[in-house]
Amino acid sequence: MSRGPNKQFDEQEALQAAMLLFWEKGFAATSLAELQARMGLGAKSLYDTFGNKRQLFLRVISHYTETVTRKLFDSLATRRSPLKAANNIMQTVARLDAGQHRGCLLGVVMAQAQRSDDEELAVYVEAQLRVIEDALTAAFERALQLGELAPVLDARDMARLYTAAFQGANLIARVRKDDGLSQGVSRALAALPGAAHR
Amino acid sequence: MSRGPNKQFDEQEALQAAMLLFWEKGFAATSLAELQARMGLGAKSLYDTFGNKRQLFLRVISHYTETVTRKLFDSLATRRSPLKAANNIMQTVARLDAGQHRGCLLGVVMAQAQRSDDEELAVYVEAQLRVIEDALTAAFERALQLGELAPVLDARDMARLYTAAFQGANLIARVRKDDGLSQGVSRALAALPGAAHR
DNA sequence: TTCTACCTTGAATGATCATTCTACGATTAG
DNA sequence: CTAATCGTAGAATGATCATTCAAGGTAGAA
Numbered sequence: 001m002s003r004g005p006n007k008q009f010d011e012q013e014a015l016q017a018a019m020l021l022f023w024e025k026g027f028a029a030t031s032l033a034e035l036q037a038r039m040g041l042g043a044k045s046l047y048d049t050f051g052n053k054r055q056l057f058l059r060v061i062s063h064y065t066e067t068v069t070r071k072l073f074d075s076l077a078t079r080r081s082p083l084k085a086a087n088n089i090m091q092t093v094a095r096l097d098a099g100q101h102r103g104c105l106l107g108v109v110m111a112q113a114q115r116s117d118d119e120e121l122a123v124y125v126e127a128q129l130r131v132i133e134d135a136l137t138a139a140f141e142r143a144l145q146l147g148e149l150a151p152v153l154d155a156r157d158m159a160r161l162y163t164a165a166f167q168g169a170n171l172i173a174r175v176r177k178d179d180g181l182s183q184g185v186s187r188a189l190a191a192l193p194g195a196a197h198r
Numbered sequence: 199m200s201r202g203p204n205k206q207f208d209e210q211e212a213l214q215a216a217m218l219l220f221w222e223k224g225f226a227a228t229s230l231a232e233l234q235a236r237m238g239l240g241a242k243s244l245y246d247t248f249g250n251k252r253q254l255f256l257r258v259i260s261h262y263t264e265t266v267t268r269k270l271f272d273s274l275a276t277r278r279s280p281l282k283a284a285n286n287i288m289q290t291v292a293r294l295d296a297g298q299h300r301g302c303l304l305g306v307v308m309a310q311a312q313r314s315d316d317e318e319l320a321v322y323v324e325a326q327l328r329v330i331e332d333a334l335t336a337a338f339e340r341a342l343q344l345g346e347l348a349p350v351l352d353a354r355d356m357a358r359l360y361t362a363a364f365q366g367a368n369l370i371a372r373v374r375k376d377d378g379l380s381q382g383v384s385r386a387l388a389a390l391p392g393a394a395h396r
Numbered sequence: 397t398t399c400t401a402c403c404t405t406g407a408a409t410g411a412t413c414a415t416t417c418t419a420c421g422a423t424t425a426g
Numbered sequence: 427c428t429a430a431t432c433g434t435a436g437a438a439t440g441a442t443c444a445t446t447c448a449a450g451g452t453a454g455a456a
Contacts, residue, residue, distance in 0.1 A: 024312055024315065025310070025312075025315065026224070026226065026309065026310045027227075028224065028226035028227040029225075029226040029310060031442080031443070031444085032443075032444055032445080033442090033443085033444095041404085042403095042404055042405050042406075043405085043406080043444090043445075043446085044403080044404070044405075044406090044446085044447090045403070045404065045405090047444095047445070047446080048403085052444075052445075053444065053445090100312070100313065100314050101312075102312065103308075103309070107309060107366075107369055108309045108310075110301075110309075110369050110370065110372050110373050111224065111301070111305060111306045111308075111309030111310065111369060111372070112223070112224045112227060112306075112309065112310065113372070113373065114222055114223075114298070114299075114300065114372050114373070115298065115299075115372065115373050115374075115375060116298045117222065117223065122372070122373040123373075125373050126373045126374055129370060129373070129374075133379070152389060153386060153389055154382075154385070154386075156382060157382040157383075157385050157386045158386055159382075160378075160379045160382030160383050160386065161363060161382065161383050161386035161387065163366065163370070163379065164362070164363045164366030164367040164370060164379065164380075164383045165359060165362045165363045165366055166366065167365070167366035167369050167370060168305075168361065168362030168363055168364065168365035168366030168367075168369070169362040169366075171305055171308050171309060171365050171366070171369060172308065172327060172361070172362060172365060174308050174309070174311070174312050174313065174320075175308050175311065175312070175313050175320040175321075175323050175324045175327070176313075176324055176327075177313060180358070181331070181358045181361065181362065182362075184352075184354060184355040184357075184358030184359065185355075185358050185359050185362045187352070187355045188351060188352075188355040188356055188358065188359035188390075189359065191350060191351055192386075192390070229412080229413070229414085230413075230414055230415080231412090231413085231414095239434080239435095240433090240434055240435050240436070241414090241415075241416085241435085241436080242416085242417085242433080242434065242435075242436090243433065243434065243435090245414095245415070245416080246433085250414075250415075251414065251415090
């Protein structure tokens with residue numbers, strides 16, 4: 001089929017590098033020059049492969065949800081105790097290196113894309129966020145059925161609190177150098193009403 | 199003293215306009231051309247009055263904390279019931295227009311200034327955030343003394359949860375068009391252990 | 397080997413960026 | 427009124443931006 005040489009770079013590796021950069025600095029503050037340097041490819045290759053900056057950014061967000069987010073939240077459905085799984089996610093966030101914490105890419109995007117500004121981007125991120133909220137809701141409903149949780153709180157409301165606390169803690173971790181806040185959030189959530197254990 | 203004419207614009211009004219713009223789009227995505235248009239002054243006046251873009255941004259953040267944030271969180275110390283005051287703040291956030299919600303400017307800044315990237319900005323925002331956390335902590339300590347809150351949870355941990363949930367809900371409100379999440383967060387927080395009423 | 401196709405490199409492009417400069421207009425003291 | 431002074435407006439500047447173009451190189455097919 002192909003006559004000439006194949007690409008000399010790995011698309012996944014390039015995406016990963018682009019993700020880390022956008023994750024650190026956001027869309028507007030990331031230049032093509034930096035992207036080329038970190039992704040290790042020239043301008044032409046970048047444009048031939050990914051289209052343009054915005055399309056690359058959209059692919060990066062997909063890459064993020066398919067790798068980072070999915071890996072983190074899959075445990076909600078698979079683990080024995082959904083309540084412990086949910087609290088483990090907060091713990092994981094809290095344990096990441098404070099001081100050079102990148103937070104959550106979805107949060108970074110939300111901070112720069114208002115719905116009225118960039119409708120397409122906002123809708124996409126909102127959908128990804130709803131996946132998280134739904135996964136948490138399902139987990140808490142399962143926890144209620146298992147009797148892990150007393151029926152004082154609505155499962156969806158709890159999921160919403162977790163989602164907001166998760167995003168907030170991630171965001172704040174970008175500027176704090178100690179992990180005190182995330183740890184406190186984690187402890188407070190673990191003591192929610194009905195969570196009898198621990 | 200002055201021989202020539204005085205300034206033809208109100209500095210506070212100009213700051214307010216700049217704040218709204220940075221609040222919507224963040225630092226990097228906001229251009230001087232837009233700032234001039236929205237603030238209603240020419241390039242020279244802008245630079246003579248505020249220095250440069252970054253200095254203007256720093257002044258905008260101060261303006262934000264002195265007006266928006268302060269007005270919102272002062273009720274924690276003045277109102278009779280600190281617990282109700284804290285929950286009212288969440289309610290206030292939830293009630294804002296969904297769909298064109300700007301969130302919290304501090305959150306927008308955190309999303310684009312990692313500690314390792316822009317140390318000065320990160321430290322300043324972190325300090326402002328700690329003011330909020332401390333105000334909430336004091337409120338919850340007072341609530342414990344007043345017996346509004348059962349001593350199952352540490353006051354500071356509760357404050358941390360509120361701070362994170364507040365930032366997270368604000369952030370998510372930028373992309374969601376309905377206020378369901380903020381309302382859910384508000385309900386869940388109101389049902390925290392020890393909060394007997396409602 | 398030789399040709400062909402594709403990838404890479406790096407310079408060119410035009411737009412837009414933040415910032416500064418120049419000229420004009422308005423105000424007030426004398 | 428006149429002159430001095432300060433604010434304003436908008437053009438000029440050089441840097442940097444995203445994007446495209448032109449040229450060379452390399453791998454595989456014949």
